Amino acid sequence: MRRKSDKPIKITEVCLRDGSHVMQHQYTEDQVRRVARELDEAGMHYIEVSHGDGLGGSTLQYGKSLVDEMKLIEAAVDECKNSKVAVLLIPGIGTVHELKQAHDLGASLVRVATHVTEADVSAQHISMARELGMETLGFLMMAHMAPPEKLVEQAKLMESYGAQAVYVTDSAGALLPHEVKERIAALRDSLSIEVGFHAHNNLSLAVSNTLAAIEEGATRIDGSIRCLGAGAGNAQTEVLLSVLDRMGVNLGIDIYKMMDIAETIVGPMIPRPQEINRGSLVLGYAGVYSSFLLHAERAGQRFGIDSRDILIELGKRKVVGGQEDMILDVAAELAKARKQEV
Amino acid sequence: MVKIKAAIIGSGNIGTDLMYKLERSEVIELTAMIGIDPESDGLKRAKERGYLAYDNGIEALKHNPDLAEIVFDATSAKTHVRHAKVLTELGKLAIDLTPAARGPFVSPAVKTDTYLDEKNVNMITCGGQATIPIVHAINSVADVSYAEIVATISSKSAGPGTRANIDEFTITTRRGIEEVGGADKGKALIILNPAEPPILMRDTIYCEVKNMDEAAITRSIKQMVETVKEYVPGYRLKQEPLFDGSRVTVFLEVEGAGDYFPVYAGNLDIMTAAATRVAEDFAIHMLEKQSVETKG
Numbered sequence: 001m002r003r004k005s006d007k008p009i010k011i012t013e014v015c016l017r018d019g020s021h022v023m024q025h026q027y028t029e030d031q032v033r034r035v036a037r038e039l040d041e042a043g044m045h046y047i048e049v050s051h052g053d054g055l056g057g058s059t060l061q062y063g064k065s066l067v068d069e070m071k072l073i074e075a076a077v078d079e080c081k082n083s084k085v086a087v088l089l090i091p092g093i094g095t096v097h098e099l100k101q102a103h104d105l106g107a108s109l110v111r112v113a114t115h116v117t118e119a120d121v122s123a124q125h126i127s128m129a130r131e132l133g134m135e136t137l138g139f140l141m142m143a144h145m146a147p148p149e150k151l152v153e154q155a156k157l158m159e160s161y162g163a164q165a166v167y168v169t170d171s172a173g174a175l176l177p178h179e180v181k182e183r184i185a186a187l188r189d190s191l192s193i194e195v196g197f198h199a200h201n202n203l204s205l206a207v208s209n210t211l212a213a214i215e216e217g218a219t220r221i222d223g224s225i226r227c228l229g230a231g232a233g234n235a236q237t238e239v240l241l242s243v244l245d246r247m248g249v250n251l252g253i254d255i256y257k258m259m260d261i262a263e264t265i266v267g268p269m270i271p272r273p274q275e276i277n278r279g280s281l282v283l284g285y286a287g288v289y290s291s292f293l294l295h296a297e298r299a300g301q302r303f304g305i306d307s308r309d310i311l312i313e314l315g316k317r318k319v320v321g322g323q324e325d326m327i328l329d330v331a332a333e334l335a336k337a338r339k340q341e342v
Numbered sequence: 343m344v345k346i347k348a349a350i351i352g353s354g355n356i357g358t359d360l361m362y363k364l365e366r367s368e369v370i371e372l373t374a375m376i377g378i379d380p381e382s383d384g385l386k387r388a389k390e391r392g393y394l395a396y397d398n399g400i401e402a403l404k405h406n407p408d409l410a411e412i413v414f415d416a417t418s419a420k421t422h423v424r425h426a427k428v429l430t431e432l433g434k435l436a437i438d439l440t441p442a443a444r445g446p447f448v449s450p451a452v453k454t455d456t457y458l459d460e461k462n463v464n465m466i467t468c469g470g471q472a473t474i475p476i477v478h479a480i481n482s483v484a485d486v487s488y489a490e491i492v493a494t495i496s497s498k499s500a501g502p503g504t505r506a507n508i509d510e511f512t513i514t515t516r517r518g519i520e521e522v523g524g525a526d527k528g529k530a531l532i533i534l535n536p537a538e539p540p541i542l543m544r545d546t547i548y549c550e551v552k553n554m555d556e557a558a559i560t561r562s563i564k565q566m567v568e569t570v571k572e573y574v575p576g577y578r579l580k581q582e583p584l585f586d587g588s589r590v591t592v593f594l595e596v597e598g599a600g601d602y603f604p605v606y607a608g609n610l611d612i613m614t615a616a617a618t619r620v621a622e623d624f625a626i627h628m629l630e631k632q633s634v635e636t637k638g
């Protein structure tokens with residue numbers, strides 16, 4: 001494999017954070033301990049643990065956590081001998097107070113996430129994380145909604161606040177391979193820090209997009225084992241690692257062990273298979289935040305509406321990550337309009 | 343009619359919009375706009391409209407203490423801490439639109455008589471002004487154990503101050519939900535949406551209640567919407583309240599009056615409109631006291 005960066009690739013397993021959406025935030029301490037312990041043994045580089053919407057995300061808007069995320073973070077740290085525990089922080093949802101708490105419990109990396117055009121809300125959190133001595137990365141979400149030039153402008157802001165890498169985050173799983181390439185290339189050319197890529201598999205492109213990103217120089221890469229992430233999941237970690245291995249890139253993570261964890265631990269834990277169903281396909285097709293899927297399905301049932309209609313309408317209204325309240329609002333509106341038509 | 347004199351410190355966007363709101367007041371007479379940048383649009387506009395315009399900051403008030411009895415502070419939290427001291431020494435009533443929170447939190451839609459003896463009151467946050475009245479309305483009939491609000495505003499209406507310290511918004515709003523709204527526990531979220539054309543401010547309020555009574559809650563919410571409409575005409579329900587077990591969900595939209603800010607910036611408008619209404623309550627109280635004293 002020809003890569004445009006000579007830095008080592010570092011993988012972050014996100015099933016205990018992004019997968020929290022699929023688990024409807026009902027992870028038990030036991031599950032987290034078991035998954036973290038096994039991933040650590042497999043040699044995973046980073047393991048992200050937080051509510052699906054990041055620190056402080058346990059809300060009526062996004063779903064309440066069964067177990068306080070701080071307890072889960074503490075448990076994961078306790079289980080990991082080599083892997084580092086990472087957390088997600090979305091300014092506007094979580095604050096520096098939760099970040100400090102997670103850091104005190106042993107989290108050593110944070111991804112500070114904003115909508116792709118709103119990087120300037122992350123300044124205080126990025127600088128605080130650096131002060132705490134955490135590895136600090138920026139996460140530009142819904143990257144398909146802005147052209148590469150805008151992405152560069154926003155990534156530079158995060159770099160100026162102290163971020164040590166910036167991710168192109170395809171929250172909707174809507175980016176096509178050439179769009180991933182141009183975005184990663186643009187960041188690689190204009191930043192002096194590392195570039196990362198976070199995929200969603202809604203259009204069945206997560207692994208191929210991730211390969212395209214790596215070729216263009218991305219070195220911070222996310223995956224979810226057994227696709228345990230919002231929507232149709234992320235780049236399936238054990239698949240991605242196997243493909244990279246075939247291409248001559250060995251990351252020091254035990255592939256057989258990853259397959260076993262997927263098969264015997266994570267698979268049985270997942271409430272339904274993480275396949276691309278019509279709901280997750282529409283997320284990618286309409287460019288909608290992946291965690292909206294289950295909320296839209298529930299709202300569709302409640303109001304007797306096809307959840308695809310809700311998602312398509314949300315895409316038209318250019319709704320951004322975190323606006324889960326719009327799902328109920330739009331569903332109620334569509335139901336009312338239907339009634340009037342009849 | 344006799345009016346109470348007022349001045350604005352801070353000639354930025356908030357101060358300037360406030361100027362237009364105060365112009366319409368029947369009990370407040372705006373006398374001066376005080377800034378630090380002589381070139382600011384706010385000071386220029388103030389001059390054009392016939393107000394005294396000073397560019398030497400709080401010094402202006404020290405030299406001319408008769409300018410105002412009520413002083414609006416639309417500067418920054420840090421600056422207000424300094425101003426608050428001076429205003430107390432001068433015996434002025436301070437209406438604080440910064441997040442400094444030296445005085446108690448107030449919403450003009452919630453029990454105004456409890457704060458009329460204060461000398462410094464704080465306007466909480468834009469999200470707080472939009473949602474706390476509803477939390478209070480629900481709490482008054484159903485006892486709210488948990489209230490959560492989501493304020494979504496257009497990116498264009500979020501100024502550099504808000505952006506640089508977004509944690510201040512979530513933390514201050516949460517406190518307001520508890521202290522003024524009456525929820526046992528609160529939580530606030532803020533989302534910036536960059537869509538073009540800019541979206542109106544929208545707010546969602548989720549409440550978990552102890553005594554569910556759909557009819558009473560709906561009635562109380564609608565009454566409260568009418569109360570807020572008195573000072574923010576573009577404040578409205580987007581949907582009928584939704585009920586689900588012990589949970590109430592309320593969707594609001596806030597359209598601004600379009601004074602200095604464009605109408606989509608309902609979040610900024612509701613701050614200046616609420617500050618104006620609070621000041622008017624104080625002014626009426628002061629005028630009543632004066633008339634009693636004269637008669638006595």
